Amino acid sequence: EATPDIRKGLVGVYADESAVSKVMPETNSLTYRGYAVQDLCEESNFEEVAYLLWHGELPNAAQLAAFQAEERANRALSPALLRVLREFPADAHPMDAIRTAVSFMGMEDAETADISDAAQRRKALRLLAKIPAAVAAANRLSKGLEPIAPDASLPFCENFFHMVFGKVPQKEVIKSFDVSMILYAEHTFNASTYTTRLVTSSMSDIHSAITAGIGSLKGPLHGGANEAVMHMLSEIPSPEAAEAWLRERFDHKALVMGFGHRVYKSGDSRVPTMKKYAEIMAEVVGDTRWMNTSAVLARVMLEEKKIHPNLDFPAGPAYFLMGFDIPLFTPIFVCSRITGWAAHVFEQGADNRLIRPLSFYVGPEQRAVPPMSTRG
Ligand code: CMC
Numbered sequence: 324e325a326t327p328d329i330r331k332g333l334v335g336v337y338a339d340e341s342a343v344s345k346v347m348p349e350t351n352s353l354t355y356r357g358y359a360v361q362d363l364c365e366e367s368n369f370e371e372v373a374y375l376l377w378h379g380e381l382p383n384a385a386q387l388a389a390f391q392a393e394e395r396a397n398r399a400l401s402p403a404l405l406r407v408l409r410e411f412p413a414d415a416h417p418m419d420a421i422r423t424a425v426s427f428m429g430m431e432d433a434e435t436a437d438i439s440d441a442a443q444r445r446k447a448l449r450l451l452a453k454i455p456a457a458v459a460a461a462n463r464l465s466k467g468l469e470p471i472a473p474d475a476s477l478p479f480c481e482n483f484f485h486m487v488f489g490k491v492p493q494k495e496v497i498k499s500f501d502v503s504m505i506l507y508a509e510h511t512f513n514a515s516t517y518t519t520r521l522v523t524s525s526m527s528d529i530h531s532a533i534t535a536g537i538g539s540l541k542g543p544l545h546g547g548a549n550e551a552v553m554h555m556l557s558e559i560p561s562p563e564a565a566e567a568w569l570r571e572r573f574d575h576k577a578l579v580m581g582f583g584h585r586v587y588k589s590g591d592s593r594v595p596t597m598k599k600y601a602e603i604m605a606e607v608v609g610d611t612r613w614m615n616t617s618a619v620l621a622r623v624m625l626e627e628k629k630i631h632p633n634l635d636f637p638a639g640p641a642y643f644l645m646g647f648d649i650p651l652f653t654p655i656f657v658c659s660r661i662t663g664w665a666a667h668v669f670e671q672g673a674d675n676r677l678i679r680p681l682s683f684y685v686g687p688e689q690r691a692v693p694p695m696s697t698r699g
Pocket of ligand 1: 332421543544545546547548549577578579580581582583584585586620630631634
């Protein structure tokens with residue numbers, strides 16, 4: 324039997340059509356529904372982008388107000404979920420906490436079994452509203468602090484800071500966070516997004532799809548990289564020590580987190596915008612160590628390996644400078660990517676065919692089952 328054409332990691336394989344976003348590696352650009360992400364970062368906010376991804380068009384003022392009102396009205400966690408969160412081990416990783424919380428939300432949602440497009444959209448909005456509350460509550464509980472209830476008078480990003488820290492920071496910090504949320508929102512058929520489509524393709528529900536997506540995002544080759552970047556930067560004693568530290572890493576052929584990308588080979592379209600806002604954060608906080616160290620790593624990686632940084636590279640230090648605990652970085656990615664995941668769940672559901680590829684068998688030839696007494 325001839326070996327078929329197998330693309331390990333599905334490299335270069337078009338698995339379906341999509342109208343949600345477009346990556347153009349040749350020009351280092353990314354559009355959501357036709358709009359360049361960097362323009363969305365400067366001209367709109369995360370709530371508008373969530374609406375855009377789900378509806379295909381930017382909202383007008385009335386549509387945005389209705390969307391925001393719906394999101395604000397659905398933020399509160401049930402007493403049962405709060406009780407469950409209190410039972411989690413204090414050292415549980417927040418990604419495991421949010422994965423479990425979303426799964427629990429599925430059991431609580433009265434429309435779980437209804438996979439009509441209208442019901443999936445209502446459930447997605449509830450997830451967008453509740454996931455940040457669950458992330459913030461799990462983070463506080465793990466530190467022995469009481470959760471802070473969402474504040475329906477605050478916009479999405481402000482409310483997240485309120486729930487994590489009990490206060491809302493200055494507007495430059497909110498803007499940098501909002502930009503990171505826009506940049507993390509959507510990125511075609513990455514591993515977690517494809518996971519949500521795969522789960523949806525069996526006509527399963529959106530909570531199952533998002534729970535699986537969170538599991539996929541957790542890995543350090545994917546969303547987990549933003550945490551790994553900050554752990555790596557923390558290991559480097561100073562910007563002056565960064566080059567020697569990196570060269571030693573080369574000697575061990577170790578991965579350098581926050582670098583490389585499956586699709587972009589000459590730069591990640593999202594990096595310049597995120598880097599700009601990470602630098603603004605460094606200025607606001609008055610701590611340039613992380614960005615100076617980052618600059619050395621980026622220069623040497625490019626000179627020696629011709630590998631560019633990806634979005635997680637500037638996002639990691641930006642979140643650190645905003646004051647978030649490092650294990651919260653990937654859950655923040657979840658708070659954003661729920662928008663892209665849900666857009667793909669809707670798209671897959673609208674024109675579904677079960678996703679079921681083939682495997683090329685390379686195990687033993689067919690053989691007889693030996694009786695127990697003869698097995699070695
Ligand atoms: N550090 C050191 N070498 C690297 C790195 C890196 N970060 N990335 C790629 N390479 C090397 C790789 O070893 C390979 O070398 P060789 O040809 O000698 O075997 C070459 O570059 C080509 O890379 P690849 O393994 O074919 O790339 P891939 O498309 O299979 O993997 C990746 C892409 C993102 C998994 C990989 O670049 C990586 O592991 N990066 C580090 C983790 C990371 O930052 N992930 C975030 C991804 S982007 C945003 C997100 O999802 O959150």
